[in-house]
Amino acid sequence: MEFIRQTEVIQWVDGECRKIKENSVDDEYTYLFIDYLPPRKFSTYPVDLKDFAVGYCLGEGLIKDYSDIESITLDGTNILVSTNLNHDPEEDLEQEGIVQERKGNCEHACVCRLLEYQGVNSDNAGGIRSELKTIEPNRSDLRVSATQIIRDIQHLTDEAKIWQKTAGVHVAQLKYEDNIIIREDVSRHVAVDKVIGAAAKAGYDFSKCYISYSGRMPADMLIKVIRVGIPIIISNASPASSGIDVARSGNITMVGFVRDNRFTVFTAPERIDFEK
Incomplete structure (x- = not known):
């Protein structure tokens, strides 16, 4: 079932107005x-x-x-x-x-x-988020090729069905060997929670998984990744300095600004094969 609502709106383009029906997420x-x-x-x-x-x-x-x-x-x-x-x-x-x-x-x-x-929102409707008191560096030897990173973000966009209809959700994708899980939500945190939860239920080895998603990468997102043991996080958006600090401490590979045929690696570049 899709939770999408259609509303009659007025669209202005190049000085001309017209009535159209626009989809929005029914959150x-x-x-x-x-x-x-x-x-x-x-x-x-x-x-x-x-x-x-x-x-x-x-x-x-x-x-x-x-x-x-x-x-x-x-x-x-x-x-x-x-x-x-x-x-x-x-x-x-x-x-x-x-x-x-x-x-x-x-x-x-x-x-x-x-x-x-009780019930107070924080972290952009992400709920009550706890701090990480100690950080253990991730020792995963997982590697991803440069060309695969570009393909992953393209696949994320291609399979984001609710986003395509509404542009009102974030999309997260978790890859484990040849298996891919994609989930969408109005909250970037919840979208990532969903793919982590689905992977846990499937029994995936998190040290061999990585996440691609649409959204910034602040400290609270990196804390989640560190806790479950995922070594690589990829986004088409930017990191926050707090996220870079946590990623560096946790030896997490953080890749941002994945657009067209380029990206930026902020931490732990040894997991990226730049030759492919």
């Missing part, structure tokens, strides 16, 4: 409930939501492996995830730098703080 709010943690709110293109839930949990370090998930249930656009780790709200309080003491006004203040940020 919806999605709430993600993980064990006993507060709900997390996202604006999504509401398909492949189970893939998103798995990818989000992996990218945020809430699980170490797909097998940590006991069940995923969809109730409309609400996603209920049960893990064998039984997370509780204190973990989120610790992430926010809040120490919960179970006495007097402090407990009341902490509960109020929890309620304040």
